[in-house]
Amino acid sequence: MQKTPFSIFKKLVTKAKTISIVTHVNPDGDAMGSSLGLYHYLKGKGKNVKVIVPNAFPDFLAWMPASxxxxxxxxxEEAVKKQINKSELVFILDFNNYNRIDALGELIRNSASKKIVIDHHQKPDTVFDYYFHDEKASSTCELIYDFVCGIDSKKVVDKKMATCLYTGIMTDTGSFRFSSTTQKTFQVAASLIEAGAQNATIYANVYDDYTQHRLKLLGYCLHEKLVFIPEYKAAYMALSEEELKKFGFKKGDTEGIVNYALSVSGIELSAFFSEKEGAIRISFRSKNKFDVNKFARAHFNGGGHINAAGAKSDLSLKDTVNKFIELLPKHKTELFKR
Ligand SMILES: [Mn+2]
Known part of the structure; x- marks a missing residue:
């Protein structure tokens, strides 16, 4: 994958009149933050620009400017089709593989547009035209900041843009606590606050937005569903569709629950299984060296980062959980490596 100089990116952006920004399915804070951050920049440059999401984003991000x-x-589908087909440039943000967005991916692949990936996930597919990729970056938002400063200047970062980008950095770094948080991350965050991002308000908008149901669901998960397997430094929770219904499940309600088990000393791997529309969604999180990206890829056809990954399973909820439990002995050495 070749590194593209900023001068080329600048030319591409300057030339294009109609631009689409596309992000991954189930958009999270970084997906929406990076897309909207770039959107505000391009809008400011007078571009005809649209953000396209494969499916709806969660309510806790609905306050973001222009969301x-x-x-x-x-x-x-029809309007998106039209938009893609008239776009000269399509930005692919916070993911790097058409498969992740199914039919929308096909549409983009078959369009005449130039495709630019800006992303921090491992192993980008090589089918795109240009890449601004760094798997060491804390978030795609951090990369968008670099991208915009690279093709233009720090001065164009306004309050709206700063707000969006700060949101993604905050959510993708677990509020600046994951090991992906570097000196650079703080420098970018500082610049964003300087440009007008209200850090305390952004935090409250994102995290103090629980419904009563959601907090009760969290309580239920921790009290009734959390299973520890200390002999493998692992823990998991599994929720059926029925249980989710009981708590009036809304998109985003189970977000982050997987992380709680890692707050227990000695637990290195946490898994969260949930049944939605008959399919099983899986989130993996780990501390230290255990690579959940590899684990998810090898056994569940998923992927992500070393400490955070996702996957889907076609097995039943019970069989998926059993498969997970049965895999643990094979990974004992890695789970005990610190
Ligand atoms: Mn991200």
């Missing part, structure tokens, strides 16, 4: 202007592919 409501984004197009949801699932709800409006």
């Amino acid at each position: 409501k202007q984004s197009m949801v592919f699932e709800k409006n």
Whole structure:
């Protein structure tokens, strides 16, 4: 994968009139933050620009500036099709593989546009035209900041942009506590606050937005569902569709629950299984050296980062959990490596 100089990116952006920004399915803080951050920049440059999400983003991100202007592919395929087909440039943000967005990916792949990936996930697919990729970056938002400063200047970062980018950095770093948080991350965050991002308000907007149901669901998970397997330094929770219904499940309600088990000393690997529309979604989190990206890739056809990954399973909830439990002995050495 070749490194593209900023001068080329600058030319591409300057030349293009219509631009689309696409992010991954189930958009999170970094997906929305990076997309909207770049959107505000391009809008400021007078571009005809749209943010496209494969499916709806969670309610706790709905306060973000211009989030409501984004197009949801699932709800409006025809309009998205038109938008993609007239775009000269398509930005692929916070993911790097068409497969992750199914039919929308096909649409982009078959369009005449130039495709630019800006992302921090491992192993980008090599089918795109240009890459601004760094798997050491804390977040795609951190990369968007570099990208915009690289093709333009720090001065163009306004309050709206700063707010969006700060949000993604905050959510992807677990509020600046994951090992992906570097000196550079803080420097970028500081610049964003300087540009007008209200850090305390952003935190409250994102994290103090629980419904009563959601907090009760969290309590239920921790009290009734959390299973520790200390002999393998692992823990898991599994929720059926019925249980989610009981707590009036809304998109985003189970976000982050997987992390709690890692707050227990000696637990290195946490898994969260949930049944949604008959399919099983899995989140893996780890501390230290255990590579959940490798684990998810090898056994569940998923992927992500070393300490955070996701996957899907076609097995039943019970069989998926059993598969997970049965895999642990094979990974004992890695789980005990610190
Ligand atoms: Mn990200």
